[in-house]
Structure formats: C-alpha cells, structure tokens
Amino acid sequence: MLTAFAVAHLAPTTWLAATPTASTPEPTTGSLIRRGYLAAAVGGAVAAALYGLATGTAVELDYNPYLKWTLGAAIPLTVCAALIAATAPRIAADALPTWLALTRPAVTHAIIAAIGIFLMRAALTLTTPIDLTGMPGLAGSLGAALLGAATALTASRSRMLRTITAPGLAIGYALVFSYDTxxxxxxxxxxxxxxxxxxLTAQTLRLAFPAVGTALHRLVDRSSG
Incomplete structure (x- = not known):
C-alpha cells in the first residue's frame, strides 16, 4: 500500500520538477494526482488481497487469518487514497509544492518496521536468521525496538516529538516483546x-477547501470569545 502511495506521489512530483520555469496547468497536474491516487487505492487493496491469498496458499491453511491482516492494514489507507484522489485536484497551483512535500510516503519508516517485524517473527518461529545465530531473545528484542522506533517516526512529523518518543517506544517495545505481545x-x-x-487526508482537505478551514477557525474563535 505504501508502494502505491509512493508511485502516486512520484507522478505529479516528476511533472512539476520537469517544468521549473513554466506554470503548470492545474487540470494537467490535477489529472495526474487523481489518476495516481485512485490507482493507489485500487492497486494497493488488490495487492494486499493477493498477498493474503498467496500466503494462505503457500502454507496450505485457511486464507482468513492472512486476509484479515493484509486487508485490515490496507483498507484504511485505501479509503484515504480515494479521498485524496477526489479532493487533491482542487488544491490551488501555488499550494501544490507544499502539499507534495506533505505527501512524501513514510517508506523509510516502513522499511525499518518491516525489518523489525521480520526479526520478531524469526525469533518466535526459530527460522532464518535465528536458526543460524541461535540468539532468538536478542534478535526478537532488537526487532521489537526497531518496530517501536518506526511507530514513533510514523506517528508524528515533529522532530522534537520523534526525538522524545522514538527511543522511549524502542526501549518499551524491546522490554515487553514476547509471543503474547x-x-x-x-x-x-x-x-x-x-x-x-x-x-495526510485531513491536510489535503484543508488545502483543497481553504474557505471551510477559515470558517471553522472563525467559529472556534467566536465560541472561545
């Protein structure tokens, strides 16, 4: 799903980067955004379903547990991508660079999380690389620490919050890691x-409908006054 987000982000970014001296027509950029994120919504969900089915086929067990994990993780992002596809083309041309900076996918954080989950599962099932190193406890705790750090990095954009929460969650995840947790x-x-x-969806809506955000701020100011 994050790969689909990354591809959707790449199309309008490449288009704008290729024309630095000319104004980019809004319909052209909007069409790229709409098609890219709509493809991300559909393609990400289909890929998640196929991955769950393929895993069930590989282990020759019931598909339901694997589809529950893959689709359960993908469907919320699918809905977000569909909403972005519907509303992002309304963003004004001068606000597009700001929006594109906000939409950079958390791929690096996802890679850290994937490595962490891989080590955790290897420690619990005593498979590669644990069957070679023979240190399931250390590898599992290291994987949990990486997952905790990735969780903190994904949850916030603030450098200060990341600096505070990433080490704390990494240590906490490592300490509580077990088969049950x-x-x-x-x-x-x-x-x-x-x-x-x-x-990301909320930020997209705010940029696409600035008048609504201004009206809400006014209502809040009047209420507080």
Missing part, C-alpha cells in the same frame, strides 16, 4: 500508519 506491537505500528494516512 508480538501481535499487539504490530497492531500499534499499523495504528500509527493509519494515523499517518488520516493526517
């Missing part, structure tokens, strides 16, 4: 990833 730790990261998608 591993799924909860993964769900914690998926919640942070969903929050990333919701925050």
């Amino acid at each position: 591993s799924s909860a730790l993964i769900v914690g990261y998926l919640v942070a990833l969903t929050w990333w998608g919701l925050r």
Whole structure:
C-alpha cells in the first residue's frame, strides 16, 4: 500500500520538477494526482488481497487469518487514497509544492518496521536468521525496538516529538516483546500508519477547501470569545 502511495506521489512530483520555469496547468497536474491516487487505492487493496491469498496458499491453511491482516492494514489507507484522489485536484497551483512535500510516503519508516517485524517473527518461529545465530531473545528484542522506533517516526512529523518518543517506544517495545505481545506491537505500528494516512487526508482537505478551514477557525474563535 505504501508502494502505491509512493508511485502516486512520484507522478505529479516528476511533472512539476520537469517544468521549473513554466506554470503548470492545474487540470494537467490535477489529472495526474487523481489518476495516481485512485490507482493507489485500487492497486494497493488488490495487492494486499493477493498477498493474503498467496500466503494462505503457500502454507496450505485457511486464507482468513492472512486476509484479515493484509486487508485490515490496507483498507484504511485505501479509503484515504480515494479521498485524496477526489479532493487533491482542487488544491490551488501555488499550494501544490507544499502539499507534495506533505505527501512524501513514510517508506523509510516502513522499511525499518518491516525489518523489525521480520526479526520478531524469526525469533518466535526459530527460522532464518535465528536458526543460524541461535540468539532468538536478542534478535526478537532488537526487532521489537526497531518496530517501536518506526511507530514513533510514523506517528508524528515533529522532530522534537520523534526525538522524545522514538527511543522511549524502542526501549518499551524491546522490554515487553514476547509471543503474547508480538501481535499487539504490530497492531500499534499499523495504528500509527493509519494515523499517518488520516493526517495526510485531513491536510489535503484543508488545502483543497481553504474557505471551510477559515470558517471553522472563525467559529472556534467566536465560541472561545
């Protein structure tokens, strides 16, 4: 799903970067954004479903547990991508660079989380690389620490909050990691990833409908007054 977001972000970014001296027509850029994020919504969900089905086929077990994980993680981001596809083309041309900076996908954080989850699962199932190193406890705690750090980095854009929460969550995840808590730790990261998608959607709506945001601010100011 994040790969689909990255591809959707790449199309309008490349278009704008290729024409630095000319004004980019809004319909052209809007069409790229609409098509890119609509493709991300559909393609990401289909890829998640296929991955769950393929995993069930590989282990020759029921598909439901794997589809629950893959689709459960993908559907919230699918909805976010669909909303972005519908509303982002309304963003004014002068606000597009700001919006594109906000939409950079959290791919690096996802890679850190993926490595962490891989080490956690390897420690619990005693598979590669644990079967070679023979240190399941250390590898599992290291994986949990990476997952905790990725969760903190994904949940916030603030450098200060990241500096404070990333070490704390890394240590906390490492300390509580066990067979019983591993799924909860993964769900914690998926919640942070969903929050990333919701925050991006909210920022898109704010830029696409600036008058609505101004009106809400006025209502809040009047209420507080």
